[in-house]
Amino acid sequence: MRHFLFLLATAREAGADGNTERLARAAAATLPPGTVQTWLRLADFRFEPFVDQRHTVGTYPPPTGDLARLLEATLACTDLVLVSPVYWYSFPAALKAYLDQWSAWLRVPGLNFRQVMGAKRLHLIVTGGDRAKAQPMIDSARLCAEFFPMPFAGVLFGQGGAPGAIEQDAAALAAAATYLTESPEAAA
Numbered sequence: 662m663r664h665f666l667f668l669l670a671t672a673r674e675a676g677a678d679g680n681t682e683r684l685a686r687a688a689a690a691t692l693p694p695g696t697v698q699t700w701l702r703l704a705d706f707r708f709e710p711f712v713d714q715r716h717t718v719g720t721y722p723p724p725t726g727d728l729a730r731l732l733e734a735t736l737a738c739t740d741l742v743l744v745s746p747v748y749w750y751s752f753p754a755a756l757k758a759y760l761d762q763w764s765a766w767l768r769v770p771g772l773n774f775r776q777v778m779g780a781k782r783l784h785l786i787v788t789g790g791d792r793a794k795a796q797p798m799i800d801s802a803r804l805c806a807e808f809f810p811m812p813f814a815g816v817l818f819g820q821g822g823a824p825g826a827i828e829q830d831a832a833a834l835a836a837a838a839t840y841l842t843e844s845p846e847a848a849a
C-alpha cells in the first residue's frame with residue numbers, strides 16, 4: 662500500500678492556510694481511496710542542529726525525541742512529499758535542517774538509511790513568485806534524490822504570494838490533479 666508523507670516546510674503560523682499546503686491538498690485529494698497520508702509540519706518539531714562528526718566519531722546514535730518521530734515517519738512512507746515554499750531561491754531553513762539530519766541517519770549503525778530511502782519516491786510541491794528562479798531549489802531536491810539514488814517525481818510548481826494566491830493559478834491546480842498519481846519522471 663502506498664503511504665505518502667507530506668512534510669510542510671512553510672514558516673507561516675499554524676493554521677495560516679499557506680499556498681503550498683493548499684496546492685499539496687489539491688494533489689492529495691486525487692489519491693486513490695486507501696492510500697495512507699501523513700501530514701507533518703516541520704515547524705512543530707524541535708531538534709538540535711546537525712553536528713558534523715562524520716570524520717571524528719564517524720557514527721551517530723539513533724535519534725531521540727522529535728527527531729526520532731521525524732525519522733520514524735520518514736522510514737514509514739513509500740512516498741516522501743516535500744511541500745515547500747521558495748525562500749531566497751532555496752529551501753526554507755526548517756526543511757534544510759531536516760535534510761541535514763539525513764547525513765546523520767546515513768551513519769546510524771544498522772539503519773541502512775541509504776538503501777531504505779532508495780526504495781521510496783521523492784516528490785516536490787513548491788510555491789513561489791517565479792518558477793525560473795526556483796530552479797536552484799528544484800535542482801537541490803533532484804540532486805538529493807540522485808544521491809541515494811531514489812526516484813524523483815519532478816516538481817509541481819504553483820504561483821504563490823499571500824494566502825489564497827494559489828487559487829488564481831489554474832494551471833498548477835490542474836497539474837495537481839495528476840501529479841501524485843502519475844508521478845512521471847518530469848524534467849525538473
Ligand SMILES: Cc1cc2nc3c(=O)[nH]c(=O)nc-3n(C[C@H](O)[C@H](O)[C@H](O)COP(=O)(O)O)c2cc1C
Nearest residue numbers: 671679680681746747748749750789790791821822
Ligand atoms: C523568507 C522568505 C523568502 C522568500 N523568498 C522567495 C524567493 O526567493 N523567490 C520567490 O519567488 N518567492 C519568495 N518568497 C515568497 C514565497 O515563496 C511565497 O509567498 C510562497 O507562496 C509562500 O508559501 P506558503 O504560502 O505555503 O507559505 C519568500 C518568502 C519568504 C517568507
